[in-house]
Amino acid sequence: MYAILSPRTGSVLTTLSPAASLIAGYLLLGETINSIGIAGMILTMIGVIGISLGRKEREMIPDHGHGSVFAGIMFGILSAICQGVGLVLSKKGMMHEGLVVPPLPATFMRITIGFFSLLLLTVVQGKLSTVLKPVINNHGNGIKYAVMGTIFGPFLGVCLSLYTISNLDVSVGQTIFSLMPVSALLISVLFFREKVTWQSLVGVVVAISGVLILIWRTRLHEIFMS
Numbered sequence: 001m002y003a004i005l006s007p008r009t010g011s012v013l014t015t016l017s018p019a020a021s022l023i024a025g026y027l028l029l030g031e032t033i034n035s036i037g038i039a040g041m042i043l044t045m046i047g048v049i050g051i052s053l054g055r056k057e058r059e060m061i062p063d064h065g066h067g068s069v070f071a072g073i074m075f076g077i078l079s080a081i082c083q084g085v086g087l088v089l090s091k092k093g094m095m096h097e098g099l100v101v102p103p104l105p106a107t108f109m110r111i112t113i114g115f116f117s118l119l120l121l122t123v124v125q126g127k128l129s130t131v132l133k134p135v136i137n138n139h140g141n142g143i144k145y146a147v148m149g150t151i152f153g154p155f156l157g158v159c160l161s162l163y164t165i166s167n168l169d170v171s172v173g174q175t176i177f178s179l180m181p182v183s184a185l186l187i188s189v190l191f192f193r194e195k196v197t198w199q200s201l202v203g204v205v206v207a208i209s210g211v212l213i214l215i216w217r218t219r220l221h222e223i224f225m226s
Contacts (some may be wrong), residue, residue, distance in 0.1 A: 001079055004072030013076030015044045015207045018214050020084025021174040028088050031171055036221045040213030043104050044178075047207030084174055091165045103162035111154050128130065174212045 001010045019041040021218035067075075090110065094101045101109075122128050135143065164173040188194040213220065 001072050001076040004067050004069065005076065006188065006192075009200075010076055010203065012048055013073065014080050014083065014180055015048055015161050015178040015211055016077060016080035016105065016177055017084040018044070018171055018211060019173040020081045021086075021088055022171045022214070024085040024088040025170045027090055029170065031169060034217055034221045036224070037171075039212055040210045040217055042210070043213060044112035044207050044210030045125060046197065046206070047203045047210060068139060084176075087161065087174055089169050090169050092160060094162065094166060103159050103166060107159040110158060114154070150188075172215055175211045178211050179208060 004010070005013075022033050022037060022041070026033050060196075090106065094106050122131055141214065152223060161173065161177060165175070190197060
């Protein structure tokens, strides 16, 4: 998704994760979904579609040969679903039948399983040399950025997210994580000099508004239904 759509546009698709976590949380953890929450999910999706499918946004996406814009959007939607469901499964695994696994060991288990799963898939596909060659060549000193990305993403990011959901409902935690497009938009402008269209700004505002409605869905439901 990021390779095709760029971090700014691609990260907005992660705002679909709260919807996935709400549905998975309802099925696996007994979390409830009220009408206000559904309205928030719909509003978030409208914002996401407005950003991802706009003509100007498609023209601004550089073609790096990784696939079509449609493929990037589909990968982004699937990624968001996996993030939401994966977080629910993580909490269920951390707090299953009285067994409480702290966030740091839980992160270690997730990273370890992820590493060996990717290694097995790479070996089966016969692409081990393709993966190792860039590491050995270290073109453009990319290893430094890969290590930094690993520290901030799979290590700190996952560990902090597990700590969050151990103290909050998964759906609330996932909605907070979905505020990432705001920071991604700022980083893209500052470091990658990407242009920001009014459509992009409006889409982000709409998507984030939906996320905020999801966070306050219980309180809003009480206000409107009282």
